[in-house]
Amino acid sequence: MQAFSSETNTPGNGRPSPTVSVVIPALNEERNLPHVFAKLPADITEVIVVDGGSVDRTVEVARELRPDVKIVQQTRKGKGNALACGFAACTGDIIVMIDADGSTDPAEIPQFIAALLAGADFVKGSRFGEGGHSHDITPLRKLGNDGLNLTVNVLFGTRFTDLCYGYNAFWARVVPSLQLPATSLPQPADGSKLWGDGFEIETMINIRAAAQGLKVAEVPSIEHERIFGESNLNTFRDGTRVLRTIMSEWFLARRARRRARRGGVQTRPAAVEHAASTATSAATSAAAAAAVAAIVPAPAPRLAADHQVDPRPAHLNRAVRTPAPAERATELAPVTAEER
Numbered sequence: 001m002q003a004f005s006s007e008t009n010t011p012g013n014g015r016p017s018p019t020v021s022v023v024i025p026a027l028n029e030e031r032n033l034p035h036v037f038a039k040l041p042a043d044i045t046e047v048i049v050v051d052g053g054s055v056d057r058t059v060e061v062a063r064e065l066r067p068d069v070k071i072v073q074q075t076r077k078g079k080g081n082a083l084a085c086g087f088a089a090c091t092g093d094i095i096v097m098i099d100a101d102g103s104t105d106p107a108e109i110p111q112f113i114a115a116l117l118a119g120a121d122f123v124k125g126s127r128f129g130e131g132g133h134s135h136d137i138t139p140l141r142k143l144g145n146d147g148l149n150l151t152v153n154v155l156f157g158t159r160f161t162d163l164c165y166g167y168n169a170f171w172a173r174v175v176p177s178l179q180l181p182a183t184s185l186p187q188p189a190d191g192s193k194l195w196g197d198g199f200e201i202e203t204m205i206n207i208r209a210a211a212q213g214l215k216v217a218e219v220p221s222i223e224h225e226r227i228f229g230e231s232n233l234n235t236f237r238d239g240t241r242v243l244r245t246i247m248s249e250w251f252l253a254r255r256a257r258r259r260a261r262r263g264g265v266q267t268r269p270a271a272v273e274h275a276a277s278t279a280t281s282a283a284t285s286a287a288a289a290a291a292v293a294a295i296v297p298a299p300a301p302r303l304a305a306d307h308q309v310d311p312r313p314a315h316l317n318r319a320v321r322t323p324a325p326a327e328r329a330t331e332l333a334p335v336t337a338e339e340r
């Protein structure tokens with residue numbers, strides 16, 4: 001199925017439209033799935049529900065609602081592992097990640113797609129940028145979120161307005177550069193989670209996308225309260241994991257930059273083949289233009305003294321310059337089990 005044509009990128013003009021996979025991690029969400037599925041745009045190519053061992057009818061309900069749904073059983077515990085398993089099962093050109101609890105509105109998906117078609121590699125929903133809002137976040141979590149957000153912006157020279165939100169979309173080709181923990185690794189015997197398997201996944205993905213030099217855009221998003229059931233997130237435990245993730249990503253990026261400088265390696269932001277080819281044509285689309293208007297501006301590359309001048313449009317968020325994915329692979333610390 002062809003999906004999400006912009007005015008100038010339609011099957012009619014001979015240029016193929018991207019196909020779109022939606023990944024939905026779900027843990028005991030049988031009552032919420034009907035609300036989520038009802039709002040999925042009609043031209044989504046595939047829907048992947050990643051089940052975390054639900055003890056309710058989550059899987060059955062998903063199949064009843066959408067017989068063509070792909071059900072994936074995650075290989076370990078945690079939302080991060082669920083997303084990694086879901087991404088691995090995607091066949092679409094674009095991957096959109098949303099929650100199953102009714103808090104992220106699937107009706108916003110076209111805005112994310114428009115920003116990708118307008119040239120972004122990676123698009124983040126933002127509850128706190130202009131036009132965004134959260135009906136769900138508590139004052140304590142907002143405070144923590146602001147602190148973590150500021151920390152990342154200072155350390156990485158980014159301009160994120162909402163670091164910890166789980167509503168993102170990106171071209172599928174971006175997935176390898178995120179270097180998520182392999183889905184084939186075993187679950188630690190002591191029941192702990194691997195780094196990246198928990199709720200720190202959103203932070204990890206966002207930082208890695210920026211640190212890889214991908215063009216990161218933000219679009220406004222309205223977060224709703226979970227409709228039924230209870231949150232799986234623990235403010236202090238998961239907030240601490242997020243903070244530790246930020247620090248560890250920063251040390252890795254710094255070490256990689258130093259090593260690259262010592263070796264005289266020319267490091268450039270990752271290539272943007274597909275996005276670049278669609279950017280010009282999509283720029284005239286009203287939807288894309290609206291989305292681009294919300295894209296975060298380019299930050300000053302504070303950590304990269306020898307940052308190369310980047311010819312890309314100023315409305316795209318360029319983050320610190322770090323080694324290309326292949327080079328960075330050797331820099332990433334081995335995944336270690338961490339306390340729950």
Ligand SMILES: Nc1nc2c(ncn2[C@@H]2O[C@H](COP(=O)(O)OP(=O)(O)OP(=O)(O)O)[C@@H](O)[C@H]2O)c(=O)[nH]1
Pocket residue numbers: 024025026027028029050051052053074077078079082098099100101103136199226230231232233
């Ligand atoms: N497959 C799977 N899904 C999970 C797991 N933990 C959470 N989820 C799903 O991930 C999404 C977000 O989880 P929530 O518990 O709502 O956490 P949150 O949205 O970060 O936090 P709140 O704002 O408090 O709701 C929901 O769709 C959950 O069902 C897990 O271990 N496995």
Ligand SMILES: [Mg+2]
Pocket residue numbers: 099101103226231
């Ligand atoms: Mg939630």
